[in-house]
């Protein structure tokens with residue numbers, strides 16, 4: 001899920017606390033749905049942040065942001081602990097690469113979403129701030145380093161996503177497989193994968209399913225009418241649905257999950273039609289979050305969806321049969337992933 005409007009967040013004073021998760025990457029991954037944070041130092045509980053990243057007219061833009069996109073960030077130094085672990089183990093997270101607005105919250109709770117297969121993506125999604133360009137060689141010890149980080153952070157639910165690697169013969173499926181097994185063996189934690197579509201490469205999806213993650217997440221990101229514009233010409237709505245359906249066919253015990261970013265111009269009717277399609281392929285879990293433009297070069301926000309409307313969509317999704325739903329402006333694919341999986 002980049003930035004010409006960097007406003008640095010002041011580090012919170014020493015104290016402690018301890019974790020988090022629709023937008024994860026995975027091509028989109030929407031882990032993130034983008035967004036940068038701006039700060040206001042007016043709160044007794046820490047800093048108040050407003051999401052922006054909308055343009056270079058920082059102050060003006062921030063003033064125009066709706067109130068609900070400002071919130072408190074907890075004090076504490078646990079985010080430093082998370083930062084240090086990730087740094088020591090040379091790991092990449094979608095939290096940072098996608099400029100997730102929840103990073104302070106999640107990292108202060110010692111939760112992060114690991115991004116494997118490098119930090120350079122092969123798809124030009126219009127919403128995502130992850131770097132595009134020349135890809136990097138796979139690091140064979142990355143799965144073990146992810147497992148080590150999960151152990152040090154004490155994670156009981158580990159979310160693993162990736163950039164999209166259309167350049168690899170298997171799209172990176174084997175690396176996902178090894179990562180799931182490494183985490184399980186090292187920590188015993190439940191594992192959630194948030195994968196790209198693997199371009200339908202033969203055997204790729206099957207290999208990831210073989211690792212039996214507790215949750216298999218693949219983001220829909222948006223409604224079919226906007227699919228090409230948002231996800232690029234290599235992505236297809238039918239592939240997304242087909243992938244989620246196939247996971248269930250291969251292993252019905254795996255919970256499937258998907259997410260959409262709202263505010264890209266979708267209509268209410270289109271949204272409900274998409275949710276119905278997801279239920280038709282047996283999708284169990286759903287995340288709905290506000291899209292935020294990471295830089296002026298990315299797709300613009302068409303609308304800020306009010307929290308009450310997110311609540312309404314969440315309730316409707318539950319009534320449609322999704323077993324677990326997270327719907328709100330700050331919701332991202334991996335936001336509160338453990339709680340969603342255990343609900």
Ligand code: SF4
Nearest residue numbers: 021095100103106334
């Ligand atoms: S919501 Fe997910 S991507 Fe964002 S900070 Fe939390 S764990 Fe990271």
